[in-house]
Amino acid sequence: WFPMAGFNTIAYKEGNLRRVANGVNTHELNYRLQFPKNYATNPTYPGGYPMIVMIHGFGERGNCWGSNCYWQNTNWNPNTNTLNQRSIISVEKEFPANQTSQAVFTTSIDHNFADNTSVIIYNSSNTVYNYAGTARTLRTIANQPRKFKITGINFSTDATATIVRLIGDTFYITSVVDDGSGNALFTTSTPHGFQNGNSVVLATTQASTYSGTRTVNSATAFTFKLNGRLFNGNATGDTYKSGILNLLNNDHSMTHGGRVHQDAINLVPTGMTPDDPNMPSRAFPGFMFYPQNLNGWGTGSLANNNTYDAIRIIRLLIKKYNIDPNRIYIHGLSDGGAGAYKIMRSAPWLFAAALPMSAVDNADVDNYNMYQYVASVPFWIFQGGVDGNPKPSDTQADVNLYKANGLNVRYTLYPTLGHGTWNAAYAESDFFTWIRNNNKANLQVLFGKPEVCGTSGAGVTMVLGQGFLAYQWEQDGG
Numbered sequence: 038w039f040p041m042a043g044f045n046t047i048a049y050k051e052g053n054l055r056r057v058a059n060g061v062n063t064h065e066l067n068y069r070l071q072f073p074k075n076y077a078t079n080p081t082y083p084g085g086y087p088m089i090v091m092i093h094g095f096g097e098r099g100n101c102w103g104s105n106c107y108w109q110n111t112n113w114n115p116n117t118n119t120l121n122q123r124s125i126i127s128v129e130k131e132f133p134a135n136q137t138s139q140a141v142f143t144t145s146i147d148h149n150f151a152d153n154t155s156v157i158i159y160n161s162s163n164t165v166y167n168y169a170g171t172a173r174t175l176r177t178i179a180n181q182p183r184k185f186k187i188t189g190i191n192f193s194t195d196a197t198a199t200i201v202r203l204i205g206d207t208f209y210i211t212s213v214v215d216d217g218s219g220n221a222l223f224t225t226s227t228p229h230g231f232q233n234g235n236s237v238v239l240a241t242t243q244a245s246t247y248s249g250t251r252t253v254n255s256a257t258a259f260t261f262k263l264n265g266r267l268f269n270g271n272a273t274g275d276t277y278k279s280g281i282l283n284l285l286n287n288d289h290s291m292t293h294g295g296r297v298h299q300d301a302i303n304l305v306p307t308g309m310t311p312d313d314p315n316m317p318s319r320a321f322p323g324f325m326f327y328p329q330n331l332n333g334w335g336t337g338s339l340a341n342n343n344t345y346d347a348i349r350i351i352r353l354l355i356k357k358y359n360i361d362p363n364r365i366y367i368h369g370l371s372d373g374g375a376g377a378y379k380i381m382r383s384a385p386w387l388f389a390a391a392l393p394m395s396a397v398d399n400a401d402v403d404n405y406n407m408y409q410y411v412a413s414v415p416f417w418i419f420q421g422g423v424d425g426n427p428k429p430s431d432t433q434a435d436v437n438l439y440k441a442n443g444l445n446v447r448y449t450l451y452p453t454l455g456h457g458t459w460n461a462a463y464a465e466s467d468f469f470t471w472i473r474n475n476n477k478a479n480l481q482v483l484f485g486k487p488e489v490c491g492t493s494g495a496g497v498t499m500v501l502g503q504g505f506l507a508y509q510w511e512q513d514g515g
Contacts, residue, residue, distance in 0.1 A: 375393075
């Protein structure tokens with residue numbers, strides 16, 4: 038991962054959800070996970086450890102915040118992206134009558150490359166056009182979306198080829214071989230676009246002498262060598278240009294709250310079990326899970342997939358580790374507050390409590406009258422008094438509707454704060470104790486009325502925790 042959280046996140050392990058179908062293995066969603074402090078010494082603790090799910094905001098995405106993208110646009114996908122590669126189907130002279138004329142290349146579909154884009158050409162049937170270690174500059178042709186020129190490249194013959202727009206990507210090293218002179222020759226699965234003299238970073242799974250920041254020489258489209266790196270055995274791994282922000286950096290997501298929750302885990306006394314009544318109030322004795330989306334938790338198929346994939350990861354983590362399924366909590370900030378609502382109302386049986394902070398919407402809980410489906414989940418909602426989105430009046434209206442439909446809601450309004458309520462929320466003296474005290478074993482009493490009405494005799498309405506499978510009823514104590 039790339040360091041974008043503002044603190045050392047090495048305590049958070051990294052992982053990703055993958056989908057395997059019909060022999061195809063694809064990436065779905067990255068995440069970071071910190072283990073309980075005492076998990077290594079007590080991994081089989083009866084009942085398991087609690088877990089907090091933190092849903093980051095729009096700014097902490099893996100790719101795009103609106104039109105502000107690390108990579109090309111919101112259509113970028115690490116599995117299927119082809120936005121940067123086009124097939125060249127022909128090459129012709131710009132001015133046919135001239136003996137020497139610039140080459141004009143034609144692609145099979147609109148190339149959509151901007152003027153002055155750095156590109157490489159490879160697999161050309163005429164090697165004159167091929168990449169030779171130095172990137173070339175593409176020049177667009179007005180009203181010709183499938184044609185372009187390359188600065189300094191004159192026509193030689195007609196040809197076919199492949200053109201790739203140079204972008205700061207991470208490339209997979211498929212092999213390392215001896216070049217015949219004792220130097221290591223690296224091959225990547227796709228064109229890397231490195232230029233001679235570029236500073237690149239390598240992380241290989243074998244032969245650690247290759248890893249580190251190195252200088253490229255003898256670059257071709259798929260291969261390169263490194264100054265001073267001799268062959269030391271075959272290896273695979275990743276490589277990228279120095280200073281490039283990696284797609285799905287999987288660290289930015291912890292900018293807000295990552296350190297607070299890490300500190301809460303570290304506050305747990307060594308050897309103390311999760312249910313010890315002497316647990317410090319600011320401590321959290323469980324797992325901390327941070328999924329990271331690409332472009333937000335809002336609408337659209339990719340955003341929907343991100344929220345559902347977060348649910349899938351939670352379920353898989355429960356199966357893999359000793360996590361108490363009755364003590365899983367979710368909170369999120371801003372767009373992540375809306376994401377927390379969406380994940381919670383999509384799988385209310387997973388959660389013992391939800392804490393939306395400055396949530397830009399409530400995922401249509403009110404519009405679709407979903408109160409009965411989320412009634413088993415208590416809320417603690419946080420709102421800034423001068424926030425413009427959401428407005429205090431909007432959040433207050435939501436809270437009123439929740440209470441009118443019997444939900445268990447705690448509401449905290451910070452009169453002088455704007456959108457950024459999360460640091461104040463994390464600093465609440467009982468933030469972690471309120472979370473820890475919630476359990477799906479707790480019956481939720483609707484409307485906050487635990488008494489039988491003395492005048493009408495109206496009874497108490499209680500809601501069983503969804504997904505809690507250990508109730509045992511007794512009548513009159515017997």
